[in-house]
Amino acid sequence: MSAALLVLPLSLVGTTACAKESAPAAAALSYAASEPPVTINFWFMPNGVNAEESMKAEAEEFHRLHPNITVRLRMLDWAAALTMISTAVGGGDAPDVAQLGTTWVGDLTKSGALQPYSDAEIHSLGGQAAFVPASWTSTKPAGTGAVTAVPWFVDVRALFYRTDVLRRLGLDPAKAFADWNALERTLAAIKREGKVAPLGQPGKNDWNVVHNVTPFIWGAGGDLLSADGTTPALSTPEVFAGVDYYQRLMANYNKRDLLTKDTDAAMAAFADGETAVLMQGPDAVSRFRTGTDRAGLRSGWSTAPLPAGPQGQYTFLGGSDLAIFARSAHHTAALEWVRFLTGTESQDRYAVRAAGIWPARLETVRAAALDTDPVYRAFAQAQNFGRQYPAVAAWGDIEAALTKDFSTLWEFVMTSGTPMPADDLRRLLLAANENVRVAIMRAR
Structure with missing residues (x-):
């Protein structure tokens, strides 16, 4: 507009x-x-x-x-x-x-x-x-x-899920999404049933590329920047653990074509009954409550907080x-x-x-x-x-750099159908760390 x-x-x-x-x-x-x-x-x-x-x-x-x-x-x-x-x-x-x-x-x-x-x-x-x-x-x-x-x-952000799918599998929502291990077990059970794609997250063409990954970095004990916002922090084992967990979810359980699409496409896939789990903001509630004619919404849906990681529970x-x-x-x-x-x-x-x-x-x-x-x-x-992210002058360039680097990850996952190997992921995060360092230096 x-x-x-x-x-x-x-x-x-x-x-x-x-x-x-x-x-x-x-x-x-x-x-x-x-x-x-x-x-x-x-x-x-x-x-x-x-x-x-x-x-x-x-x-x-x-x-x-x-x-x-x-x-x-x-x-x-x-x-x-x-x-x-x-x-x-x-x-x-x-x-x-x-x-x-x-x-x-x-x-x-x-x-x-x-x-x-x-x-x-x-x-x-x-x-x-x-x-x-x-x-x-x-x-x-x-x-x-x-x-x-x-x-x-x-x-x-919170987690949206199909109530009929969990009920059919005998899963208690209060336990199904409690932590990272529970979430992965739940997605695996949905995948074994084979009736609907377990996860429906958007991929590289979404404006949320960084926001979708960051809660998992925080949950593993990592961060994008130092507390004062002056130093990149992407080369740590904690950041690797958080990104690796999320990319494994995307590779093993996500609807494949959504890796090239955005939030609107991901919400549409959930509403149409193509996916069982979606992580999204509260604006989706009003959309879903008025879309009861769509297959996935007619079947029943609800929400749960994002799962806790090994080092804490966070949402963007x-x-x-x-x-x-x-x-x-x-x-x-x-x-x-x-x-x-x-x-x-x-x-x-x-x-x-x-x-x-x-x-x-x-x-x-x-x-x-x-x-x-x-x-x-x-x-x-x-x-x-x-x-929230720290308020730093370089954030625009930082987010642009990270979006490009994480998009490379989703391109690999989409093309191969598998998670990026550990050594390659570490190299990607080292490159991202350097790109963020350059962005910070330019803003000084």
Whole structure:
């Protein structure tokens, strides 16, 4: 979808476009009703279906509560958004507030584009304890204490499975996916039955290439980078163990043609009854609940947390943050907008019900009963062991390098039908380690 500019009706905008917010005092945490009318610019990406209309409804509700603040909306394509934001920053035309992918914060912070949130401002949002714990990792660039973004919503992963298949095999879901050994035994049992492909993960042409592998690296005790984000860590035995386990699952149990396809194809294969197990985010729940005419969904499905590895249980945690730009002339009004979007009601209305994505605010999880819903409950459990990548300026180049290297792995598995031999996999990880080192050096 191309970038779109949304302007609220003139009856809402009035004369605010030319108004200037008085410079707020350092301690000002709210834009009082007595302050002059202002317009703030908010850039966002398409989140869920009917993205423009859903966000327009939020802006109108915000304006009802704050008649002296009008929000001008602009929707950007995901693929072009970071470039457009960076270009606007360089040209002095950045918005007041923008949605940022969690991995963008490090680079934009390094450029000086983002205004750090004060402790008092974070407290006015409810404090860090009000949000999914790991969601703050991406908001604080590695090696600094400054918070330059706040969590908006998160991308947390769980395991989807066919209930009829497990029932037919006499497998208890609570035990079938408890840990890595249990998962492999379950997939092997499904394979022996021979009625459906055991696993349906996407492969090299998915935007999740790195995100799909990383939880298994963490579960084996490894990591992609050092804690401060300055050194690659891909040449360790723990990383080898995690990648090797996941590639064996893909080689031995995954539907073969999905190794060249993306998430949409993997979800379609599960819905059509071609696969029995899929690891995916909560957006799949709303899709599957409305697709009851498809064979795999009619047969019955549910969810479970990702299995625990030998060194712990983890899931990838991505999502989006909200940042206020340093050159904003309306900082306090912008903070009001951020407070509104991260509030319980907007999180429920926009993130959960309109976009079908996981809210960053824990109170919304409880208010929307996501923690007791039979299907969403696995995601509520998973948010407690979610983990994010460190916010580093080099992340874009790091992810591009790793995507290329892991894609080489999936090409081998697809062509040979077997896992990559141990020596070859070690050489691949050594090459990946060097590619990440170069990416980090270039960003300095």
